[in-house]
Amino acid sequence: MAxxxxxxxxxxxEELPPMVMSLRSxxxxxxxxxxxxxxxxxxxxxxxxxxxxxxxxxxxxxxxxDNPLVNLDFCKGCGICAEECPKKCIVMVKEGK
Amino acid sequence: MKKVMMGNHAIxxxxxxxxxxxxxxxxxxxxxxxxxxxxEIVADGKLKAEFIKVESEHSAMAAxxxxxxxxxxxxxxxxxxxxxxxxxxxxxxxxxxxPIVMADINRAMAPPWTIxxxxxxSLSQRDTGWMxxxxxxxQEVLDSVIMAYKVAEKVLMPxxxxxxxxxxxxxxxxxxxxxxxxxxxxxxxxxxxxxxxVKNPHTYGGLTTPDWYMEFxxxxxxxxxxxxxxIKKEAGEFEKIFGRRYDTVDPYLxxxxxxxxxxxxxxxxxxxxxxxxxxxxxxxxxxxxxxxxRPFPFADVRxxxxxxxxxxxxxxxxxxxxxxxxxQEVKSALYGHSKVPVFNFIAGLGGRDIFPETIADIVALVxxxxxxxxxxxxxxxxx
Amino acid sequence: MKPTLPLEELMSPGHLACxxxxxxxxxxxxxxxxxxxxxxxxxxxxxxxxxxxxxxxxLEVPLLHMAFEATAATAxxxxxxxxxxxKSKTTICGWAGDGGTFDIGLQALSGAAERNDDIFYxxxxxxxxxxxxxxxxxxxxxxxWTTTTPVKxxxxxxxxxxDDIVAAHKVPYQATASVAYxxxxxxxxxxAKDIRGFKFIHIISPCPPGWKARPEDTVKLARLAVQTGxxxxxxxxxxxxxxxxxxxNRKPVLDYLKLQGRFKHLKESDVADIQKMVDTRYAExxxxxxxx
Numbered sequence: 141m142a143x144x145x146x147x148x149x150x151x152x153x154e155e156l157p158p159m160v161m162s163l164r165s166x167x168x169x170x171x172x173x174x175x176x177x178x179x180x181x182x183x184x185x186x187x188x189x190x191x192x193x194x195x196x197x198x199x200x201x202x203x204x205x206d207n208p209l210v211n212l213d214f215c216k217g218c219g220i221c222a223e224e225c226p227k228k229c230i231v232m233v234k235e236g237k
Numbered sequence: 238m239k240k241v242m243m244g245n246h247a248i249x250x251x252x253x254x255x256x257x258x259x260x261x262x263x264x265x266x267x268x269x270x271x272x273x274x275x276x277e278i279v280a281d282g283k284l285k286a287e288f289i290k291v292e293s294e295h296s297a298m299a300a301x302x303x304x305x306x307x308x309x310x311x312x313x314x315x316x317x318x319x320x321x322x323x324x325x326x327x328x329x330x331x332x333x334x335x336p337i338v339m340a341d342i343n344r345a346m347a348p349p350w351t352i353x354x355x356x357x358x359s360l361s362q363r364d365t366g367w368m369x370x371x372x373x374x375x376q377e378v379l380d381s382v383i384m385a386y387k388v389a390e391k392v393l394m395p396x397x398x399x400x401x402x403x404x405x406x407x408x409x410x411x412x413x414x415x416x417x418x419x420x421x422x423x424x425x426x427x428x429x430x431x432x433x434x435v436k437n438p439h440t441y442g443g444l445t446t447p448d449w450y451m452e453f454x455x456x457x458x459x460x461x462x463x464x465x466x467x468i469k470k471e472a473g474e475f476e477k478i479f480g481r482r483y484d485t486v487d488p489y490l491x492x493x494x495x496x497x498x499x500x501x502x503x504x505x506x507x508x509x510x511x512x513x514x515x516x517x518x519x520x521x522x523x524x525x526x527x528x529x530x531r532p533f534p535f536a537d538v539r540x541x542x543x544x545x546x547x548x549x550x551x552x553x554x555x556x557x558x559x560x561x562x563x564x565q566e567v568k569s570a571l572y573g574h575s576k577v578p579v580f581n582f583i584a585g586l587g588g589r590d591i592f593p594e595t596i597a598d599i600v601a602l603v604x605x606x607x608x609x610x611x612x613x614x615x616x617x618x619x620x
Numbered sequence: 621m622k623p624t625l626p627l628e629e630l631m632s633p634g635h636l637a638c639x640x641x642x643x644x645x646x647x648x649x650x651x652x653x654x655x656x657x658x659x660x661x662x663x664x665x666x667x668x669x670x671x672x673x674x675x676x677x678x679l680e681v682p683l684l685h686m687a688f689e690a691t692a693a694t695a696x697x698x699x700x701x702x703x704x705x706x707k708s709k710t711t712i713c714g715w716a717g718d719g720g721t722f723d724i725g726l727q728a729l730s731g732a733a734e735r736n737d738d739i740f741y742x743x744x745x746x747x748x749x750x751x752x753x754x755x756x757x758x759x760x761x762x763x764x765w766t767t768t769t770p771v772k773x774x775x776x777x778x779x780x781x782x783d784d785i786v787a788a789h790k791v792p793y794q795a796t797a798s799v800a801y802x803x804x805x806x807x808x809x810x811x812a813k814d815i816r817g818f819k820f821i822h823i824i825s826p827c828p829p830g831w832k833a834r835p836e837d838t839v840k841l842a843r844l845a846v847q848t849g850x851x852x853x854x855x856x857x858x859x860x861x862x863x864x865x866x867x868x869n870r871k872p873v874l875d876y877l878k879l880q881g882r883f884k885h886l887k888e889s890d891v892a893d894i895q896k897m898v899d900t901r902y903a904e905x906x907x908x909x910x911x912x
Contacts (some may be wrong), residue, residue, distance in 0.1 A: 148675050148676075150449070150675075153452040153455060153456065156449065156452055156453065156456065157431070158334050158393055158431070158456055158460070159332070159333055159334040159393075159431065159441060159442070159453065159456075160441065160442055160443060160445050160449075160453055160674045160675075161431065161439045161440065161441050161442075161443075161674075161675070162439050162440035162441075162443060162672070162674070162675055162676055162677030162683075163439070163675040163676075164675060164676055165632045165634070165676065165677065165678065165680075166632050166633070166634035166635050166671075166672040166676045166677060166678035167632045167633060167634050167678075168676060169634035169635075169636075169672065169676065170634060171633070171634055171635075171636075174639065187621070188621050189621050190621060190622075190623040190624060193623065194623070194624065194625060194802055195645060195799075195802070195839050196645075196648075197637055197640060197641045197642070197643075197644030197645045197648070197838070198633050198635065198637070198644060199629050199631055199632065199633045199648055200633045203623055203627055211633060213633075214633035214634055216639045217639065218639040218641075218828075218835040218836060218838070219640070219834075219835060219836030220640055220835070220836050220838055220839055222836065223836040223837065223839070223840060224839050224840075232836075258701065258704040258705070259697060259700045259701050259704055261693075261696075261697060261700070285704070286704060287700035287701070287703050287704050289696055289697065289700050289735070289737075290735070291693055291696070291731055292727060292728070292730065292731030292734070293727060293728075293731070295689065295690065295693070295728075296690065296692075296693030296696075296727070296728050296731055297693075299686065299687070299690035299693035299694045299697060299728065300693045300694065300696050300697030300700065301697060302684075302686065302690075302694060302697060303661060303684065303686075303693070303694035303695060303696065303697025303698040303699075303700075303701065304697040304698065304700055304701035304704075305697075305701075306684050306697075306698065306701075307659070307697075307698045307701035307702055307705070308701060308705060309700070309704050309705060311697070311701070325687055326687060326690065329686070433659050433682035433683075433684060433698065434682060435656060435657050435658065435659065435681065435682060435710055438679070438680055438681050438682040438683075439677070439682060439683075440671060440672075440677035440679060440682070440683040440684075440685065441682075441683070441684050441685060442684065442685035442686070443668070443671055443672065443673060443674050443676075443677065443683075443685050444668060444669060444671075444672075444673045444674065445673065445674040446673055446674070449674060
């Protein structure tokens with residue numbers, strides 16, 4: 141399915157398929173605005189254990205070049221990554237600060 | 238090849254000739270022979286299909302929905318309580334736009350327990366989005382199953398083939414079993430554009446907000462309108478290959494008839510026998526057999542009843558506190574188009590026989606009346 | 621360190637699960653194990669919403685939404701079609717919550733298990749009807765608050781033992797799993813994928829709003845569920861029970877209960893009762909684990 145970030149904007153009935161079906165990924169739906177707290181990773185302390193990446197319910201931590209990278213477009217700020225980090229090098233910081 | 242067979246086996250042969258790929262069914266009297274023969278045909282390898290012997294009718298329809306969504310031609314058969322148990326998933330099959338074909342053997346609803354025929358089981362599924370075709374002979378049953386897949390797969394809506402318990406399901410008649418090659422020529426393999434496909438993955442039937450839900454309902458309705466066109470077209474296509482014609486309605490001596498008896502299912506054969514007798518007495522009576530309930534053939538009904546002075550609808554069903562269901566449909570079609578009085582008779586519930594005399598008595602009663610003086614008339618009720 | 625699970629994601633971000641949803645982790649890991657050649661069917665459950673509204677989906681595999689009680693039968697139908705169409709290799713999965721499994725979908729589940737249909741049946745278990753707003757289900761444990769078992773009348777019945785019900789069908793493979801142990805779940809699925817016949821996977825998936833727990837505690841709770849022996853994780857492979865996460869020094873159940881508001885009302889004696897129930901059940905399972 142198309143992973144385009146843009147939402148689909150139907151105008152009229154004729155554009156619809158015969159039945160309800162998905163035409164695009166939910167990657168078109170940034171959920172970052174749900175967040176009150178955002179995870180901030182202290183890269184200097186990180187041991188690349190992958191635990192934060194593995195437990196993210198939102199697949200919002202990418203594993204890039206052997207390092208975790210929080211995708212703030214989607215992170216809902218649940219805090220599992222910070223809670224599970226064995227080095228305690230992820231802190232949850234209030235949004236807007 | 239001509240064979241003598243029961244109505245239930247005509248269904249099994251129809252499904253076999255249509256090369257159904259997945260069958261999921263649960264036994265219920267009077268449907269059992271349909272699935273017994275099919276299970277034998279599949280087990281013998283005469284039909285390349287998967288037969289899932291499910292644990293309920295609800296699961297039968299669920300399995301058909303799964304199978305059809307995955308792109309297989311799916312089939313099931315049931316009756317009465319079984320059909321009622323499927324009710325939720327009848328809506329689902331139609332809403333998901335799946336061309337499933339099902340045979341329903343009309344059996345009256347319990348309580349009290351009964352196994353004999355009337356139409357309340359199928360007619361109370363009227364608004365689920367299923368096409369419904371009512372048959373009067375075993376030949377028509379077999380042919381209708383084949384035609385059903387053609388129409389259903391064109392418009393992506395499911396079809397129910399309906400026949401009376403015992404008076405058709407267990408009655409043996411001569412049936413012309415068409416050649417497989419001819420059926421293959423008529424009915425191409427099912428190629429479903431919207432199937433569950435790992436190479437082209439989509440989600441089907443997900444949450445839909447008020448923004449678009451209604452538009453999908455419009456599409457279903459338009460598919461039904463299109464189905465009416467297709468049914469009429471297929472009447473001709475089927476006739477070209479097989480020499481038998483099935484339209485939305487089936488008129489008999491209607492053109493000059495002053496009184497038209499509107500019936501459905503096997504009661505039509507009895508009505509025609511009576512029509513012949515009354516004609517011999519010089520009475521201008523005709524019969525209009527209703528074949529398709531949904532999509533409702535408004536234009537055909539209006540056309541066939543345009544010369545009638547009186548219309549009698551014999552319903553083997555009842556909408557408690559209202560009319561018989563076919564009477565509602567016919568009256569609604571005529572309203573604003575015709576002033577012909579419509580007399581509604583309720584007969585033959587729970588498998589009580591409708592005899593030629595029963596119908597002659599109905600006509601005699603109507604002869605004495607200018608217009609109906611009751612909303613409906615109960616026939617041969619012991620009071 | 622190398623990631624312990626494949627990097628490929630078949631679940632996109634942007635889905636509609638609540639913050640800290642255990643079922644999100646369960647699906648993500650399941651997809652990593654089963655891969656692209658997989659078809660799902662969901663009944664009514666949290667995932668009906670999580671997947672996203674028309675015209676979107678967060679899954680990169682085909683999915684058929686279906687009615688509440690129909691998961692197993694629908695999966696059987698899809699499987700039959702794939703067999704009929706010569707696509708038998710594709711993995712077919714029913715994916716249901718605890719209500720759709722323990723309660724309304726039990727008949728269809730039993731039917732498919734008895735027929736030994738070649739499908740996966742997943743139950744992500746958050747121990748109540750969470751999608752409708754936290755009503756008790758047959759999976760809700762003794763002592764829990766839900767909106768239909770209010771604090772003064774907390775649930776007095778024990779959780780239904782769905783695993784034993786499935787085991788009574790003698791299916792080729794079944795397992796319990798916890799979202800706190802993704803590698804364990806992954807390993808079980810990779811193994812089960814090659815087993816023909818009915819496979820039942822029961823995953824404990826904490827629900828922060830329904831359990832009145834902090835979203836960051838989801839993994840911790842799923843781990844404590846195992847470590848306390850409340851939810852032992854094991855597999856039954858061809859009838860043989862194997863505990864896949866050993867817990868020689870079980871933690872007291874209170875460690876698990878006290879992190880959840882749904883158990884806040886429990887008195888010491890209630891907690892003692894729960895401890896006793898868990899001990900009894902655990903001993904019963906240990907016997908099976910030790911059988912040769």
